[in-house]
Amino acid sequence: MNAFSLFNYWIVIILMMAGFYTVIASGNLVKKIVGLNIFQTSVFIMYISMGKVIGGTAPIVTVNSELYSNPLPHVLILTAIVVAVATTALGLSLVIRIKEAYHSIEEDDILAISQREDEAE
Amino acid sequence: MISHHLPALQVVVPLMAAPLCFLLGRYRRLGWILSTLVSWLCLWIAVRLAFQVADGGQIQYAFGGWAPPWGIEYRVDQLNVLVLLIVSGIASVMFPYSWSSVQNEVDPEQQPLFFTCMLLCLAGLLGITITGDAFNLFVLLEISSLSTYTLISLGRDRRALTASFQYLIMGTIGATFILIGVGILYMLTGTLNMADLSDRIGEIGESRALQAGFGFLIVGIGLKLAMFPLHLWLPNAYAFAPSIVSAFIAATATKVAVYVMVRYLFTIFGHEFSFSAMYIHWLLIPVGLIAVLFTSIVAVFQRDIKRMLAYSSVAQIGYMLVGIGLVSTTGLTATLLHLFNHALMKGALFLSMGAVCYRLGNTLIDNMDGIGRQMPWTMGAFVAGGLSLIGVPLTVGFISKWYLILAALEKGWWPIAVIVVLGSLIAVIYVWRVVEAAYLHQRPDQSVTVVEAPASLLVPTWILVLANYYFGIDASFTTGFTSSAATTLFGAP
Amino acid sequence: MTGGTLILLALALPLSGVIGVSICRQNPNLREGFTLVVSMLLLLVVLQLLSLVMAGARPELILLEMLPGLELRFEIEPLGMLFATVAATLWPINSLYSIGYMRGNEESHQTRFYIFFAVAIAAAMGVAFAGNLVTLFVFYEVLTLSTFPLVAHKGNQMAMLGGRTYLGILLFTSIGLLLPAIVWTWTLAGTNNFIPGGILTGHIEGGAITLLALLFLFGIGKAALMPIHRWLPAAMVAPTPVSALLHAVAVVKAGVFSVVKVVVYIFGLDLIKQAPGADWLIWIACFTLIAASLIALRQDNLKKRLAYSTIGQLAYVVLGAVLLAPLSITGAALHIIAHAFGKITLFFAAGSIYTSCKKTEVSQLDGIGRRMPYTMTAFSIGALSMIGIPPTAGFISKWYLLMGAFQAQQLAAVAVIIASTLLNASYFIPVIYAAWFKRESSEAMLTYGEAPWPVVTALCMTAGLTVLLFFFPGIPFELIQQIST
Incomplete structure (x- = not known):
């Protein structure tokens, strides 16, 4: 087993870190959502990769194959993808509402306004 | 026939009622009545389950007839039936309360959506508790979380939107961490069924991957339960959400997350791995103690009482983590007791603040001068709940503190007992600020006169307050349940 | 009636007063009448219990079980009976006094006042009858919380x-x-039951005993040992009947009573004697005794002076307990009663002066004896009792404390008791002298006389009790004998 055989997992890690970094470092709310998406996608790839059985075929019962990939992680991740879509939709709709309320989607601006409101109370 | 399917119905009923509630659309009152009835039905189911568990031990239910470990299994034991009782009990008190409160705080157009989300959230929380499948737990966690984000964003203040957004980001990161952890466990064991996982993890022995999975899960769950440095989303979320939402999630959501933590540490990983191999208590105890001290002190300086209660919640979670970290049956009993008891006290406190918000429009302490005379029942409930939060005898708070101090002294770790006590003393300060404002300050002349909150708000509040005293005076039910659950989790003595 | 029923009744009667008072809030006469009736009934019940306990019975009642093994449990032993009798005797007198005082000074929120007063009495009964530490703690806290509205009454x-x-x-x-x-x-x-001889023997040793004893000694803040005495002068902002009953009788006595009870029934005298540094407990009490008297000397405000005097007098009781000699325990128990009667008289007198002429400072009292002869006679009796001069109750208790100090061979403690007696005299005698023998200052040409009759009646009764106790100390003695045997 060489480092390249774990290619999928390297991709997972790279995507995960890129996404995670974007969520934390970006001040733009839309970019945060995009980062979150990348972060989640990396996990999807991880699940899909783990289902692969070396030498196995697609899990469809045929006569000329005995070894199948594990379909369960793929099915699981379908559910997770649905959840991620819902999260993204909710997040983006919140961004729209925030834009209406604050006229900005930059975290710094919003924070400044919020702080003023906190103090005005 | 029905009684056989109760575990499934516990989740399916609210889940199915949610879209129905949405379809009722502009018949808002009907939607509310439906959700209230559903919450009562859930409580009834939970009580039935509790009796079944008390009679015959664990209940196993294979969803759709697919035998575990392939199918999803629902499993009810003494630990989670307690949490089911908490969640459904709190829901059945709070849903009746919600109507008046929501009329005042949520736009009428959004109200059908509101009740739908409440039901979804309820379904999610009950599902997390009852399921015996690690992946199913993740899905239900996301159902409850997504509905919670929506509910928080319905608050009137525009800061509710940013609070909700912040929670969404943090919550999703937490959930994804859990997902990664579950994935790693699946890779190692090839199963998602909790009981099965527990068996197979025991066979693996030392493994780097297992440790990584453990780490991901603890951080993920830690985010969900607002473990100390990961709690930053919580205060704003509780402060700006509609009052009933703050009350509901404060009393249930974090409790369920603590349950998940206990479930993972004890049932799935097993206490030997969690504590003897991973030394997780060396994380939980310091983090818990810092939470108790730090967030209690922060709570003293809050001007918004809802936010004050939110910080206090983080501190209370600290107590629960310390209880887990003591690694003894008494400590775990203290945690489980506090799980139950804290739901009662915070529920009562948040509901009384909801009633204040109903009349005053906000819960700033500056506006509460002298309202003790104008809203005697509401503030009476706050004082009674506050005494419980402090841990005055005859309240549930006393019972939990008693067990926690007992557990600490049993181990001979008296500094923990000192900090627990210190935490209660700080609670005296922040509760007393409100009491002083409400009773001892004069109501300013130019301020609006307020009258007592309507009975629809007061009755549920007082039900919870009385529960605080009932279970504080006769704690045999709760202690019996929790201590036998704790003993089971540690394996037979 | 059985002992258990009587205990329940003793707790329930004051609480029924709460309900009655809040129902009758529209009609002040009915309301106060109700309080008086309930307080008399309570006295009857407590006297019944007293006769039972004198006959050697130990009535017991388990109210409920909070946790396995953790019960709300009542069991009357002689010490608690003594405390309950004192509190129950003084409640009717105090109610009478309150009527005169609260009306005379046109205080607001009188209904609230009577309600919390009744709750506080119920809590004091609970403390007195507590059969284990947890029950004691529960009622101790109820007492704290219920007296808060009384202290912050204004x-x-x-x-x-x-x-x-x-x-x-x-x-x-x-x-x-x-x-x-x-x-x-x-x-x-x-376990946490109070058992004669203590429950800790064999479970703890060495420095831990001292640490635990200190935790108890300072944890029972109501005993007002320095440096946690600050609450007592602070509480003097309360109306005088509150200061009188609660801060000369119920609250502070609950404190010292708990200390004595913990020493006798939790530790046991022999156990503390083994503790390294047990002498330090004595020094803490001695320090408080002297320091409080010195501070009292410098107070011009009459109630403040009385408050610091109380701190000193409480230290006598604590000292009696930690001297660990049978005679000193007797002295401590006696002093609880003697100080209760004497101090309540002094507070009543202070309130009486305030009601009739709004004077609060010692320096304003020149010649007041001729204006208010009854009040000042009672005051003088109370003060003599505080100093320990016959024929007052204070003499007997101090006598026993001194004997106890000799018995324990703590000559330093003997010296401290004598020194503090001199100090007591030096802050009370000038007041008495000024009241009777100094000439009234010319600016105070206002005419005023005695306070309203309920006030005067009440303070004459307590002064009478102070003297009576000197001549007839039989009942308390018999009770205390039961502790030491």
């Missing part, structure tokens, strides 16, 4: 600050020190 800035100090110190010490001490005791002994 609702102004002063009252609020006073109330905050009061509640703050009492709650902090009880939750912060007393509760851990109780849990500790529980983990050590596996």
